[in-house]
Amino acid sequence: MKFIQRLSFYLGGVSIGLIFLVFFLTGKRTQCTWFPESRVLADIGKKSIRLSPELRENLEQKDIDTLSIQLILKYGDVNFSKSDTDASPCKFYHISGREELSNTTLWVKNCERYATVEKIIYNDND
Numbered sequence: 001m002k003f004i005q006r007l008s009f010y011l012g013g014v015s016i017g018l019i020f021l022v023f024f025l026t027g028k029r030t031q032c033t034w035f036p037e038s039r040v041l042a043d044i045g046k047k048s049i050r051l052s053p054e055l056r057e058n059l060e061q062k063d064i065d066t067l068s069i070q071l072i073l074k075y076g077d078v079n080f081s082k083s084d085t086d087a088s089p090c091k092f093y094h095i096s097g098r099e100e101l102s103n104t105t106l107w108v109k110n111c112e113r114y115a116t117v118e119k120i121i122y123n124d125n126d
Helices: 003-025 036-046 053-061 066-075
Strands: 048-051 091-096 104-110 114-122
Touching: 036 066, 036 091, 036 104, 048 053, 048 066, 053 114, 066 091, 066 104, 066 114
Parallel strands: 048 114
Antiparallel strands: 091 104, 104 114
8 A cells, every 4th residue: 555545544534533523522511631730620610619717708808709719710720739639538729820810829628529718828929
């Protein structure tokens, strides 16, 4: 079999695969969480989020709201060196905000059925 024939079979198979992906996966919320950080954030995002009582009092005094907390939990950076991933039954994660929320850090207790935001730390860089 000549190289041109093998190349045409290869390109034909790739095009059939792309058509399959376009028709069957369009509009579905498919995502690949391969890295540990994205797996942790996806796991927390699937659960109901609770706020600790101390945190509710803090929210009234600072310029942060629950939408900002949700954005940090969805797009934040997980610092595994400060997190306690071996805790039982719930693991603790240290999640920092990005961009305009970069001065905010959350301590999140990730249990099997829910996730609780335990503490917010504000890093004033002014």
